[in-house]
Amino acid sequence: MQVLFKISRQQQQSAVKVQTYSLDVDPSTTILDCLNLIKWQQDGSLAFRKNCRNTICGSCSMRINHRAALACQQNVKAEVARSYSAWNKQNGADSDRENPDSIPVIEIAPMGNMPVIKDLVVEMDQFWQKLDQVEPYVSSASRQVPEREFLQSPEDRSKLDQMGNCILCGACYSDCNALPANGSFVGPHALAKAHRLLADTRDQATEHRLEQYNQDIQGVWGCTRCFNCNTVCPMGVAPLDQISKIKSQVLANPTLPDSRPLRHRRVLVDLVQEGGWIDERKFGLKVVGNNFKDLPGLFSLVPLAGQMLRRQKLPIKFDASTGTDEVRGLIEAVKKRQSKTASQSESTR
Incomplete structure (x- = not known):
């Protein structure tokens, strides 16, 4: 089976260039073995990490067809199928239609959120x-x-x-x-x-x-x-x-120091339990303003409140949603279950 490998190549502080390599391999061949063939037979300068070749060490992690994966775990057949599926989705084709390109393509790039040292090797x-x-x-x-x-x-x-x-x-x-x-x-x-x-x-x-x-x-x-x-x-x-x-x-821990993210979660649930959905008027005051205790937070709301008033996006009154009793019952049931689970977990420690 002939496959084209488009590999993103890069040195530190340099622009990315995509280099294409052609291989004739068995569909069951892993992506890591394909990279080895490219390095050993076509381009010895290609850099990538590897070690165990058995999904144990994690060394060969890279982006394969636009998502992070282990090169030793993925094979050519699965990745070609993924490429076809992506092309069909992008072009609105039927799921059983193949990519019109005569040779399937597999794209390889270094992992994201980390600076590149060379090619597929990241810091x-x-x-x-x-x-x-x-x-x-x-x-x-x-x-x-x-x-x-x-x-x-x-x-x-x-x-x-x-x-x-x-x-x-x-x-x-x-x-x-x-x-x-x-x-x-x-x-x-x-x-x-x-x-x-x-x-x-x-x-x-x-x-x-x-x-x-x-x-x-x-x-x-x-x-x-x-x-x-x-x-x-x-x-x-x-x-x-x-x-x-x-x-x-x-x-579930009442002893932790108060924080805005913590208030955000608790206030959101409390307001939904109270009225079926979020009362925006109370939400900002309780979360950002910390119930009038956080003056800088309160003042930070003034520009937003002004814009909302001008665009008539600030509700003058709040009407509870239909089905509030059902929503309240669901939330109370979840809280009871979480409390029971927490108690069981604490008793086992």
Whole structure:
């Protein structure tokens, strides 16, 4: 099977150029093996990372057909099918119609949200630094038990399985939509590891961790819930799910310092529970103005309120939505379930 590989090539601080290579390979050949063939037989200057070739080390993470993936995990057949599907969707063709190009194309590029060193090799220093910010190790106090091993039951250990599958390949970090707009966000990889520590019965720093992860848009509130991290994760860690679990623990903890993101979540739910939808008049005052306690926040609302008044977008009165009782019942049921789950989790620690 003949395939064209369009590879983005780049040196530090230089413009990107796309170079095309043609290979005749078996459809089951992995993308990493194809890159090896290109390097060994056509262009020895092509740079990319690799190691285990068995989806264990995460070294060969790159963008394949516009999304982060492991080159050792993806094969030619699947990627050609993906290319056809993308072309059909773009051109409104039937799903069983093939790309009119006589030779299928697979596009390869370096991971996103990281500076390029050369070709498909990226600088990952910031990736590791942000992981370190969440203190991804069991608290030292928990390890100070010299008279015995600090063992866990099989049930407690099983709670860590999903997060423990993370191989730190950088795929979720590469395709995270929040990072380009918010450089302080620690990233989905770090927060997935963060939840592993919160779920670990040996760790004794839960309060400190929740306070740390609750910090403005640096922690869990920086996530835009774009779902990209779940989509590209090659190991099924589902970072967004872990971030949501941390948020649930933060919201259930009344001792944490108040913050605007925390008020945003709580006020939104309270207003919907009260009237079926959000009363915009109260929302700004409660969240940004902190119930008239945050004067700079209140003054920041004045220009927006003026624009809304001029455009008749500021509601004079608020009418509850139809079905408010049903909405209220759903919210109350979810809160009871979350409270029960939190109590069970606390009793097992």
